[in-house]
Amino acid sequence: MAKFSKITSLLAGATMALSAATAFAADHTLVISSWAPPTHGINAKMWPKFVEMVEEATDGKVTAELKLGIAPPPAQMDLIMDGAADASIIFHGYQAGRFVTTKMIELPGYEGSAEAASVAYWRAYEQYLSKANEHRGVKLIALHTHGPAQLHSNAAVTDMSQIEGMKVRIPGGVGGDVGSALGATGIAVPAPKVYETLASNAADGVVMPFESRKGFKLTxxxxxxYEVPGGLYRGSFAFIMNEDAFADLPADLQKALDEKVFGEPLSREIGKVWDEIDGIGREATMSTEGNAINAASAADLEKFNAIAADVRAKVIAEVTEAGIDGQAAYDMIAKEMSAY
Structure with missing residues (x-):
């Protein structure tokens, strides 16, 4: 496995040892590229859970080390395809024009936790969305969503009509569709840049999950x-792996990872972590002086439900045009989440 040690020595950026005790004993060490801040839940909780599951499934023969700052968020897909790292997390909305079917999980109106959404997402992927082959070039090892995204702003927003004309950092995908429908002026800024964007008054607000209150210091x-039940949208993420890195592993270890870690098991655990860090973000808001959570009124919810219905119809049509039964995929996700 000379490939792994070579990659490890060549890559620049900060390194975080996720499991030092087993790193020396493992036969294979995967290099993880992550773009989130060091203390963000992705790095502090999600990747450690991934390593824990990998080590347990392979009896410690495979482990991983985390490297930060190798490339910005939009470059992670190409980074993994090129073999500059072995695994990464991508946000589909950063890949303009590259993903369509992934917008299905981002739709407003789903009820349930990030864990429920992530499991439903993987099941819908296996039955419907995989036919689009949008992750070609990498090995898809998990799909998940963050919790419901809300509007975070310095000035209080207590009525949905106030959003019109605001400069708001909104990611691509369904988040962009919703922002446009609300009349906001969208600003494209990767998540790691939201703090400085708000601090410099380049934006009036951002739309992100509650986790960001802590992870990106939005407090x-x-x-x-401004909180809407179920959120304005849910963000779509994937854990991906370099195909050659996986192929280089012995067949028995590939089998163990495919059966015990990759797919629904990992998707479930990542979603569960996101629920946890969303809770931490909400608590940080409630315990920080000067912070407030303003619930959407009944009138605003009625207005937003009409917007959400239009966005859903648009996305279902887009997915159908991509050769997938969009309505069936949507119905499956909604059913799986409500029954979870």
Whole structure:
């Protein structure tokens, strides 16, 4: 496995040892590229859970080390395809024009936790969305969503009509569709840049999950949250792996990872972590002086439900045009989440 040690020595950026005790004993060490801040839940909780599951499934023969700052978020897909790292997390909305079917999980109106959404997402992927082959070039090892995304701003928003004309950082995908429908002026900024964007007044607000209150320190620069039950959208993520890195592993280890870690098991655990860090973000908001959570009114919810219905119809049509039964995929996700 000379490939892994070569990659490890060549890559620049900070390194975090996720499991030092087994790293020396493992036969194979995978290099993880992550773009989130060091203390963000992705790095502090999700990747350690991934390593724990990998080591347990392979009896410690495979482990991983985390490297930060190798490339910005939009470059992670190409980074893994090129073999500059062995695994990474991607946000589908950063890949303009590359993904369509992934917008299905981002739709507003789903009820349930990030864990429920992530499991439903993987099951819908296996039955429907995989036919689009949008992750070609990498090995897809998990799919998940963050919790419901809300509007975070410095000035209090207590009525949905106030959003019109605001400069708001909104990611691509369904988040962009919803922002446009609300009349916001969208600003394309990767998540790691939201703090400085708000601090410099380049944006009036951002739309992100509650986790960001802690993970991106929004309690300092966006003291108010406008909360819509179920969120304005849910973000779509994937854990991906270099195909050659996986092929280089012995057949028995490949089998163990495919059966015990990759797919639904990992998707479930990542979703569960996101529920945890969303809770931490909400608590940080409630315990920070000057911060407030403003719930959408009944009138606003009625207005938003009409917007959500239009966005759903648009996305279902887009997915159908991509050769997937969009309505069946949507119905499956909604059913799986409600029954979870």
């Amino acid at each position: 300092e620069v966006a003291q108010n949250v």
